[in-house]
Amino acid sequence: MVAVGTAGVSAPAWRGGFGRLWSAAVISRFGDALRTTALPLLAVRLTDDPVVIASVTACGYLPWLLFGLLGGAVADRVDQRRAMWAVDTARGVLVAAFALAVGLGHASVPLLLALAFLLTALQTLFDNASTALLPSLVDTEALGGxxxxxxxxxxLAGGLLAGPVVPLLLGVGASVPFAADAGTYLLAxxxxxxxxVGPPERESRPAGSTLRAEIGEGLRHLWRDRALRPICLATLMCNIGMGILIATLVLHVTRWLHAGDTAFAAAMTVYALGSLAGGFLAQRIARRVGRVRALLLGGTVQAASLLLMGAVQNLAALFAGMLLLGSMNMVWNVNQITLRQQRSPAPMVGRISSAFRTASVSGAPAGALLGGAAAQAFGLNAPALLAAVLFALAVAALIPAGRADVPVGVPRDGAATVRAAP
Structure with missing residues (x-):
């Protein structure tokens, strides 16, 4: 697939496979948003215990600790396209079975925990394969775009469109959001x-090469990279903070602010609107100040947003904080993923991505449980304040990476190769 120039910056063309990959990602995200918004609302109907509710979120992160590195090594060995559609088919069947169980009145906290765990276990392979597949569909210079x-x-699909629909679907039946999610997985x-996409171009593995050795190679490359190592540490701290917030946000809205399910869905919609703005800003900010400095800006604004949300007991303050949080989170994600792809050798994208994701996500389950404990011990606004502290620490950890920044759209020598799709 070719890249097209826009104002001197390469942008991906829609033909050649990227358009279909984009469509699949958007459709799947719409269904995911239905499920992820419905799960905590279903959980609060089953229990009042903040720690138990937070455990649902923790189980959604735990498989990254157990299978994340393995998923990256497998993604570098297999046909990534086939792995992705096989995983989405399996997830569609799994969520359809869960929807049936909920529809028959068998919803329970253990069932919610099992669903969150199994879906994320499959996601460890899907996400690493997707990250590794994208450079085969677009030119390296167009990766950021x-x-x-x-x-x-x-x-747009998952937050702005799906969020307001969830209360309506739940009004029809508790199983409806999950049934819709299953359908989107199968379509994707x-x-x-x-x-x-042609078969992945890989060098022959040395005789006797094992998954364990290949995982170690990815870990060593991540550790030695002067930009990726501090970015990974900073992302770890941010994910602890996000785990704290996400696990308790439903309590923050419905109990501390005394708002209802509709307000919770509205907060998620505002977050999505901020993310849309961040999507337009991410490349512009990176071109002006560099990708690492874009991360510094994003982390600083997110810390301030969380402080606002935790300090002011007002729905308008929550919406303002979620808007800023969403926009700067998008700026952060676009730039750290692009840096990761640009600075990884093509045969190792899956392993380096999995090492980065596993290391950075490892704090999220602890963050989710910490958020529940903080809410129980110090009040329902304490998780947002604690998350603000974690984001401030992330900004401090990121400062050394500024000395290793790379030009936007220009990969390090040997860091990436471009394979045109047939």
Whole structure:
């Protein structure tokens, strides 16, 4: 697939496979948003215990600790397109079975925990394969624009469109959001299966090479990279903070602010609107100040947003904080993922991505449980304040990476190769 120039910056063309990958990602994200918004609302109907509610979020992160590195090594070995559509098919069947169980009145906290765990276990392979597949569909110079378009489209569908629909679907039946999510997984699988991408070009593995050795190679590359190592540490701290917030946000809205389910859905919608703005800003900020400095700006604004949310007991303050949080979170994600792709050798993208994701996500389950404990011990606004502290620490940890920044759209020598799709 070719890249097209826009104002001197390469942007991905929609033909050649990127358009279908974008469509699959957007459709799947719409269904995911239905499920992820409905799950905590279903959980608070089953229990009043903040720690138990937070455990649902923790189980959604735990598989990254157990299978994340393995998922990256497998993604570098297999046909990434086939792995993606197979995983989406499996997830569609799994969520359909859960929807049936909920519809029959068998919803329970253990069932919610099991669903969150199994879906994320499959996601460890899907996400690493997706990260590794994208450079085969767009030119290296267009990776930043491609990531921005993917994430912006996902936020448009998942936050702005799906969020307000959840209360309506729940009004029809508790199982309806999950049934819709199952359908989007299957449709996304069909789109990915239709991609015309040649077999991955890989060097022959040395005789006797093992998954364990290949995982170690990815870990060593991540540790030695002067930019990726501090970015990974900073992202770890941010994910602890996000785990704290996400696990308790439903309590923050419905109990501390005394708002209802509609306000919770509205807060998620405002976050999505902020993410859309961030998708348009991510590349512009990176071109002006560099990708690492864009991360510094994003982390600083997010810390201030969380402080506002935790200090002011007002729905308007919550919405303002979620708007800023969403926009700067998008700026952060677009730039750290693009840096990761640009600075990784093509045969190792999956392993380096999995090492980064596993290390950075490892704090999220602890963050989710910490958020529940903080809410129980210090009040329902304490998690937002604690998350603000974590984001401030992330900004401090990121400062050394500024000395290792790379030009926007220009990969380090040997860091990436471009393979045109047939």
């Amino acid at each position: 491609a990531n921005a378009r993917l994430m912006t489209g996902q936020q 699988a069909a789109l990915v299966a239709s991609l015309r």
